[in-house]
Amino acid sequence: MKDQVVIAGAGIIGLALAFELQERGERVKILMPEDEAGTATLTAAGMLAPVSEADVEHLHLVPLALDSLTRYPDFVARVQAASGRPCGYRSEGTLWVALHRDHRAELEHLLTFMDHRGLSAERLDARSLRRLEPGLSPRAVGGYRIPADHQVDPRALRLALLEALDRRGAELESGCRAVGLELRAGALAGLRVAYGERREVLPCTRVVLANGAWLGHDFDGALPDCGVRPVRGQVLRLAGPVLLQHVIRTPDVYLVPRADGRLIVGASSEERGFDGRNSAGATHDLLRHAIAAVPEIAELELEEISVGFRPATRDHLPVIGATAIRGLFLCGGHFRNGVLLAPASAALLADAIHLERTDAALAPFSPRRFEIQACPNRN
Ligand SMILES: Cc1cc2nc3c(=O)[nH]c(=O)nc-3n(C[C@H](O)[C@H](O)[C@H](O)COP(=O)(O)OP(=O)(O)OC[C@H]3O[C@@H](n4cnc5c(N)ncnc54)[C@H](O)[C@@H]3O)c2cc1C
Incomplete structure (x- = not known):
């Protein structure tokens, strides 16, 4: 049997990904710190606005945003059915x-x-x-x-996702932060985690860092320099x-x-x-x-x-996909539109992890784009 997927972060991005992984038959463990202050998902208005938010500087985002909105009704229907809770999706425009x-x-x-x-x-x-x-x-x-610009209630959706994940047997580890990586021969062998002051190593071979604005902060590991x-x-x-x-x-x-x-x-x-x-x-x-x-x-x-x-992130586009470290994935940097982008980000990354094959739609958002940006020499 495949190793479980460990997801650090229980905002909309980590939870939507966990849900889609479960839908594909994967086992998931989600790490959630005690203190949730500043979690973007709990503050977000929940506008699903691929048209209003379309921006000339970030045209790569428009197809992903439109794709994600198209996925919303089915995503919400599945989460509602699995949790028995409403998500506050509305399409009045x-x-x-x-x-x-x-x-x-x-x-x-x-x-x-x-x-x-x-x-x-x-x-x-x-x-x-x-x-x-x-x-x-x-x-x-x-x-x-x-x-075409709709809305959802992010707090309601998050509670529904937590309930759905719990009902389907996800491990929800609260009071736990990811703080570093354990590597063996260039591949992931474990995640260093902290429960308050107590530190442990969690053995695992597949990890997704989905910890919002904290991605890369106070973290001991060679992550791509996304500058979140x-x-x-x-x-x-x-x-x-x-x-x-x-x-x-x-x-x-x-x-x-x-x-x-x-x-x-x-x-x-x-x-x-x-x-x-x-x-x-x-x-x-x-x-x-x-x-x-x-x-x-x-x-x-x-x-x-x-x-x-x-x-x-540095270029204001999300980072979604595999890193140079085998088994380590990032899903973050969704900036102003993470609620909108959650269904597409989650489904595409869940496929990449489960099938070990990345959809071309994720190419503009690869974490690896930050690995190859040395400045040219200046005289
Ligand atoms: C004021 C405001 C309004 C917004 N309005 C909209 C909107 O209308 N529509 C829209 O689409 N988007 C909106 N957004 C953006 C959207 O909220 C974010 O893009 C999205 O919530 C990001 O989700 P996330 O799961 O990546 O991060 P978060 O929701 O911030 O979740 C990150 C989680 O990771 C946890 N964490 C932190 N460190 C660690 C660690 N070391 N280990 C494990 N877990 C950790 C945190 O506790 C947190 O729970 C808004 C954001 C804000 C702030």
Whole structure:
């Protein structure tokens, strides 16, 4: 029988991968530290936005993002069936809203980009916008609708994945961190792990590091130099009557309505290392922009301010695949779109591990791209 696959990290990426590996008949063990502060999955808004997030600097990501969105309904159906828990997947689409002339110019620019890439968006005047979302500010001057941008509730999806994995016999090792590698003749022979101050070696021949913004930090092992860093994001959770049906985005803020009446307002984007404090300034800015878009938001209860670390690599593309060390895989660096990218990342990497054959779709995301980048000599 094949050795179990050990996965370090129980965010959406590690858990989705564990789920897909189990679906292929593999045994999995998942390592989860006690302290989950800063876990991006617990903060994320859950927008599944391959169109809105399409970006000229990262065009390789667009096919993976569209593929992942296509996989979402089936992925969620399988997780729900295996766990008996809902995941909060919704497909009403996203409305981009301009509140003034500058916004309108910015949205025109985005629309042109989408048109050129064949990504579908439908232009709306102010009246049509307000017909779809009566709570929008009378100041809204127009916008567009993106039917293909959906949403899921990342906290609900994570709980459902944990339940599904547990029911199918995954080993969930909590209070345990991966801290280094044990190698023998260039191949993986074990993972060094820490339970608080106590250290041990876990013998294993297949490991996936899926520990988000912590990938490579405080780790004793020759990993490719992906330069993963945390990009802090602050998000507000408001509670009260349901005000919106669609995800609403302006160039300043996004509003993501949940079925239970909660409204997610996000997000800041800050280079502060692993500083997990929230700030008055970010909360003020988010509320100001949210209330400008939907005035009744002022009446909602401010239930929670949460902080998460987006995992960003040097080139802002994910790292998914095998490393030069036999048996060691990385799955991380999903930056702003890890919730969206989870089903495709997980299914493609699970196939690569299980079948020992990597799909061409993963080529742009190979961890090995960071191994061969010596600078040319300068005179
Ligand atoms: C404010 C904000 C809003 C976002 N909104 C969206 C959105 O709308 N849509 C979208 O698609 N994406 C969004 N993202 C991005 C998305 O959340 C991330 O890309 C995704 O959650 C990354 O998942 P992950 O599992 O790699 O990392 P994480 O969710 O951070 O999980 C990493 C896990 O690894 C654990 N860990 C750390 N060190 C170790 C170790 N040494 N050993 C074992 N485990 C370890 C951590 O405790 C953590 O549980 C958002 C992110 C933020 C911060």
